[in-house]
Amino acid sequence: MPTETLPSPPPGRTGEPAAAPVPGPGPASTPASTPVPARMTGRAKLVLLLLCAAQFIVALDFSILNVALPVLGRDLGMGQADLQWAITAFALPSGGFLLLFGRIADLYGRRRLFLTGLALFTAASLLAALAWSPAVFLAGRALQGLGAAVIVPTGMSLLTTTFTEGPQRERALGISGTLLSTGFTIGMVLGGVLTDSLGWRSTMGVLAVAGIAVLAVAPALLTESRHPERPRIDIPGAVTVTGGLLALIYALSTAAEAGFGRPDVPVTLVLGAVLLVAFAVVESRAAQPLVSLPMLRRPTVAWGNLAGLVTFAMMSAVIFLLTLYLQEVLHLSAFLSGLVFGVQGLFAVVAGLVAPKVIGWIGARRALATGLAVQAVCTAALLGLGTASSGVWLATIATTVACFGHLWAIVSYGVIVTSGVPDTEQGLATGLVTSAQQIGLTVGIPLLSALASARVTALREDGAGFADATLGGIRLGLGADALLVAAVAVPAAAGLSRAARRSRSRTDYAPAK
Structure with missing residues (x-):
């Protein structure tokens, strides 16, 4: 359907600062008085x-x-x-080529x-x-x-x-x-x-x-829809960022199965880091960069994507650790374990429908901070899991409530990162959003799995039984999960708030929520 490009809303609409648009030609905006219909055709x-x-x-x-x-x-x-x-x-390939294909689009x-x-x-x-x-x-x-x-x-x-x-x-x-x-x-x-x-x-x-x-x-x-001028693809940037992401994802995926002690894991981690640093250098000198560094320096993009990566990484890790808990500690079947997560899935539908209303009430950046806080608190509540069958109820209730915070964070960070970006750069912006999602899904499980496995091994060596040692490893992983989500929620909220205050000082818009 035809696309109409409208000016960015005042900060009060989404809770986001009215950031300066990323350089690049785009379609002419319609007058500010043009109404934006709230209902879809x-x-x-x-x-x-x-x-x-x-x-x-x-x-x-x-x-x-x-x-x-x-x-x-x-x-x-x-x-x-x-x-x-x-x-x-x-x-x-699903994680390594996201940025490249987003820009090609x-x-x-x-x-x-x-x-x-x-x-x-x-x-x-x-x-x-x-x-x-x-x-x-x-x-x-x-x-x-x-x-x-x-x-x-x-x-x-x-x-x-x-x-x-x-x-x-x-x-x-x-x-x-x-x-x-x-x-x-x-x-x-x-x-x-x-x-x-x-x-x-x-x-x-x-x-x-x-x-x-x-x-x-x-x-x-x-x-x-496409960019009106079709500039050339930044080949050096494409090679370095794709190679860096491929190396990073390979290392973390391999570590999930074989552990971080396997020789090729640290080698590819270092290679990935070197290639991503090289990518940053290449982009700073490219006439037509694959990724606009000014876009990456925008607080909304930097903090929003960091929050998105963490909420995906840590929620997928919670599901993985709880799968171990339900099957290895409580000895539930795969089918019954699936039903527990099915309850979470049903309530996630409600959470996703409620998320836009929450953003309308308190603004996107406050919704993001609130969502991360809810996810962190509910994950911390899972530290109360034990070997009794009643743990099923705690797991079900805590993950169901956590999914509300998780969905608020997902929708909010998508709104934050893509707001104020011209249509000619939306593929890049959404490429960054989806890269955070995919990397998050790839990173969270191997990191916390390795941490939990090390704890299980140590407890077994000290004489703990299988169920108790497994539970101890799961608790350590869940504790680290909750701490990491909380650790990102606080600076992300502060960084976005500072960006909003700077934006208000440069505009005549009403204060952000």
Whole structure:
């Protein structure tokens, strides 16, 4: 649908400072008096449904295969050490190429790239479902990840350029964030059900069927948008940032299975850090950089993305640690454990619908700080878990309340990071948003898993039983999780507040909430 670009709202609308726009040509703005409709048209709702469906499919793929891995390994003859690659083969391209494809979409057409990525993802899912050998299956997973790296930033940039800043975009981001979060949780439940009833291939087959359904209607609903001048791609920047992200994700994914003591883990961590530093140097000297450094220096972008990375990393880690608790300490079946997270998924839908209203009441930056605080407090409450079966109720209640804070944080940081950015830069802005999401999903579990495992080993060496040692490791991981979320919430809130005060001193707008 045609996109109308409107000026950024006053700070009071979203709680964000009216930051100066990022340099770059963009469409002319309409007069400030032009009203922004709060209600979506029927066509806009269909576009939102389409884009959210695509994001939901990708979110499912992050977790739907986890439960099926043992059965998959036996069927394809993959050893325990090789099963890690079923996850890593997807995580590497899906996280490593996000920024590059987000920028390519800005320059050469978001609709075109979105459809290409969706077609690639669908074909790769079918290939993985029909795989006759480990090599073919892993190739399908890698192509799925590459397709996801196209779909996620282009879908988000289509969303933010379709819905203008204010109530419409906040509502759209609320629904999108809800489906992204619930997709990860539902994937865990659906993977178990499909594997038990139809076999592991059905977990990949359902993604192919869903991709075909979305691909069938997408061309009729989406219209093209791109940068008007098509500047050249910054090749050195693309190589360094993609290489750095690939090295970082490989190291962390490998550490989740083999630990940080494996020699290639620290080597690739250092390589990733060196490449990302080189990327910063390249971008500071490039005439047409892949990532605008002034954009990265904006407090809204820096603090917003940091908060987004942490809320995703730490919530995914909570789910992982609680899965261990329910199955290894309380000895619940995979199906019953899935039901516990299913309750969280249901309430996440409500949380996502409420999030735009919360932002309207208190502003995006306060909603972000509140969401992180709720998530931290509820995670800390899980330190009360014990070996009694009553721990199921504490786990269910605490994660259900935490999902409200988590969804408020997700939607708020999306609003904060994309507000005030011209349409010509939305692919880059949403590429940064989705990079924070994907890296968060990749980083949180291996970091806290390694911490918990070290604690379990130490307790076992001291003579503790298996259940008590496992519980001790889980508690340490949950405590570190809560502390990290709280540690980011405080400076993020302070940094965004300072940015808001500086912005008010330069404008005649009403004070931010």
